[in-house]
Amino acid sequence: MTLAGRVALVTGAAGGIGRASARALSARGAAVLAVDLKDPSETVALIRGDGGAAEGLATDCATEAGAAAMVAQAVASFGRLDILHANAGISGPLNPDLTTGAAEFAEILRVNLIGPWLAIRAARPHLGAGAAIVCTASVAGLAAGAGGLPYSASKAGVINLVQTTAAALSGTGIRVNAVAPGLIETPMTAPLYTDARARGREGRIGQLNPLRRGGEAEEVAEAVAFLASDAASYVNGQVIVVDGGLSASLPFAPRPAGGG
Numbered sequence: 001m002t003l004a005g006r007v008a009l010v011t012g013a014a015g016g017i018g019r020a021s022a023r024a025l026s027a028r029g030a031a032v033l034a035v036d037l038k039d040p041s042e043t044v045a046l047i048r049g050d051g052g053a054a055e056g057l058a059t060d061c062a063t064e065a066g067a068a069a070m071v072a073q074a075v076a077s078f079g080r081l082d083i084l085h086a087n088a089g090i091s092g093p094l095n096p097d098l099t100t101g102a103a104e105f106a107e108i109l110r111v112n113l114i115g116p117w118l119a120i121r122a123a124r125p126h127l128g129a130g131a132a133i134v135c136t137a138s139v140a141g142l143a144a145g146a147g148g149l150p151y152s153a154s155k156a157g158v159i160n161l162v163q164t165t166a167a168a169l170s171g172t173g174i175r176v177n178a179v180a181p182g183l184i185e186t187p188m189t190a191p192l193y194t195d196a197r198a199r200g201r202e203g204r205i206g207q208l209n210p211l212r213r214g215g216e217a218e219e220v221a222e223a224v225a226f227l228a229s230d231a232a233s234y235v236n237g238q239v240i241v242v243d244g245g246l247s248a249s250l251p252f253a254p255r256p257a258g259g260g
């Protein structure tokens with residue numbers, strides 16, 4: 001799974017899954033541009049501290065100007081672009097009802113769905129045969145119950161985006177795939193973890209999946225690194241679910257201890 005000589009652009013790389021992905025790609029030899037709305041310099045410093053090559057850019061990657069700027073910087077810094085991990089995202093309100101305002105819904109679609117599309121479109125002229133695009137979807141894009149309604153809809157869109165983009169890039173040798181994480185401890189899910197710890201209920205986190213634990217950002221990053229590498233050379237238009245088996249199981253009420 002070597003990525004020596006490759007150049008990767010990772011959005012949402014100031015922390016969480018994006019930082020873990022940037023580090024995993026760097027560990028395999030890729031030079032990395034870490035992009036985020038927030039200052040990504042800590043991620044850059046971690047990669048450089050590990051002996052890797054990295055630059056950072058703070059921008060809104062879900063605008064046409066931001067997408068163009070980040071691609072231009074990757075090429076200016078490292079001379080080429082081979083890997084795009086479109087990972088930046090926002091969760092939005094968790095309310096399962098129908099009260100979300102249209103502007104709020106549109107903002108979630110802008111960041112989570114139009115953002116990856118803009119990144120792919122800006123990167124395309126620089127990508128050649130062997131290049132790889134990976135988007136971060138979510139189990140929330142597969143079914144209800146893992147996020148708010150706009151978030152789920154946006155992530156379902158990301159899953160379709162990788163399918164349709166893989167078809168649109170037919171004949172180019174560029175692969176397009178997604179990872180769909182389950183519950184992962186990151187800044188996005190920090191309130192849930194903090195609340196559970198405060199109530200002494202940390203042990204209940206992740207109990208709905210067969211591995212009976214929450215996931216780590218590094219466990220998602222390993223799937224990203226695989227999809228970005230030549231080891232996945234015949235994997236295209238797919239979604240790799242990294243959720244401990246959550247989406248493989250229907251809801252199940254275990255028998256109470258002692259029978260019944």
Ligand SMILES: NC(=O)c1ccc[n+]([C@@H]2O[C@H](COP(=O)([O-])OP(=O)(O)OC[C@H]3O[C@@H](n4cnc5c(N)ncnc54)[C@H](O)[C@@H]3O)[C@@H](O)[C@H]2O)c1
Pocket residue numbers: 011012013014015016017018035036037038059060061062087088089090091111115136137138139180181182183184185186187188189
């Ligand atoms: N943590 C989970 O349980 C989980 C599960 C499934 C999917 N995901 C997805 O994984 C991705 C990464 O999330 P995370 O969990 O690491 O949380 P996170 O909040 O740490 O990471 C998201 C990053 O994206 C950045 N970002 C948001 N909007 C941006 C914009 N317009 N331009 C540039 N950067 C922007 C944020 O500043 C943040 O650093 C997201 O797409 C999220 O939806 C997370």
